[in-house]
Amino acid sequence: MSQRSIWRSLVLLSLALLLGGCASLRGPGGPGQKLDPWESWNRKVFSFNDKLDEHVLVPVSTAYSELVPAPVRQGIDNVFGNVNDAWSAVNLVLQGRLRASVEQGMRFAVNTVLGFGGILDISTEVGLEKKSEDLGKTFGRWGFGTGAYIVWPLFGPSSVRDTVAMPADWSASPSLVFREGSAKVAIYSLQTINTRANFLRASQMLEGIALDKYTFYRDAYLQRRGSFSDDEEFEVLTPDKPEPDPPAQSGP
Template sequence: MTTTTTVGTAGAGRTELAAVLLSAALLCAATPAMAQAAQPLEQAQTPAQQAVAAPQAAEQQVDESTAAPQAGPDEAAQDQAAAPASAASAAAPEAGASAAEPAAAGQAGAAAAAVQDAPTPGPRVRNRLDPWEGWNRKVFNFNEKLDENLLRPVATAYSDLVPQPARQAVDNFFGNFSDAWSAVNLFLQGRFKTGATQTMRVAVNSVFGIAGLIDIATPAGLEKTSEDLGRTLGYWGVKTGPYIVWPLLGPSSLRDSVTLPANIYYSPAYLFDDGEYKFAISALQLINTRANLLRVTDMLDGIALDKYTFVRDAYLQRRTIKTHKEQEEEDDYEVITPDEKPVNPQGDR
């Protein structure tokens, strides 16, 4: 019995070993067939999957070309299969760029059309009081150059060398002559009370102020009122007229230009017959006046966007005077100031 059982067990073990060896042999024989069957499945990928896998294949191709310059036949076949996909992916950005070019061209055309359709600036409106602005600006620029190169340096040197009290005395001297001419024009305007006050001012400064070198009338309460023949004509209704800029003489108007010879004739320089004294006094008056305006012109250069326009408007505003009729109309208005408080109709409660 024991021998029979041992023989049976040995036979069963041999049978199992033979079965295992047979299964291994069959598996080894089936492996090449499975590999050949998998190749058609890989080649049957859709074009979309190939397009997605194209960038990865390109990167792998670069890595492989860097790591192994010599590729095998299988790798060469894979590169040829990936080439169409990479060409398709490269063509996609070119198509996008070609589609963007018409859009950019359309935007450029729209911008050009907007520029053409934009309203063109109209002609500059001519100022009614400055019809000769083109000529006046040229003369103004000439005077500015002359002032910059000659008058301002001389006036600056004069201001630095001459003390302030001496410059003030010179200013008072010329101002006293201006007050005398103002008194004459106040009488010509029919403003006798103001003219008498101005005459008193000239007399006080001439006698007690040493020929006008010291201004005593202003602290005494005799206020200064400046008038000339141009403003006198304006008082009687003569319009200012167009604005004019004269060489060396500066801003003026048609009305003031007519009266300019008379205003110059009654200046301090014409008290002397000698030409040298006239020139010296005129030069001193000009330089002294320019020295008094140094700070004003420096400030004007810093704040005025258009200096010509600023000077013109300031001059025309200063030369405007109310006519005789306008002042009479203002005097006709009577101001009533009741002495008693108004009666409350409801009474105080």
């Protein structure tokens, strides 16, 4: 991403947050009631995304998890996570958290060199804790509120602040190393399917407990993105670790 594009994103951020009101997440009434002025439109987009997930992503991800061995799926997950560690280290520097940035840099270096490009997560085994950061969180550390809640077609839940940060976050994705458009689409598709496969069981559990999926996802997203303390931040849906493939049945 060029310097000119970065500055353009920062200018857009300032304008968007001013227009969005930079409302605070905290206060009576819950985050959703304060930060969802476009709820009617958001619900329509959410319904579209939910149907797409049900009829496309879930079947594809289910087939993927059944066909691809668990160690391979875990290795792919580790590679994408390793790239994220490098971007997290950059954002931790921007947040002024230098010690955490060094740790994330070490995670990236160790896993890249000793973990065969990140296929193996050696760093976790030696106690280097993973801290996932992005530009949206960095803007939050700088004092910018989330702004209004937005649901984008295909991309899902976001906010004014996180939407403005999207171009920079995308520029740090694994597909960045490829110049050809077809390769970028292939890598992005693999990342999407692999991630969705990790959440299959968690999303099935959610189906049985959430009375209103839209409200659940909205409030969970705003709570998670509005918390910038490592002790406070939480993941509402925990990705499933790829289960080991069952041992082959021996003949009688």
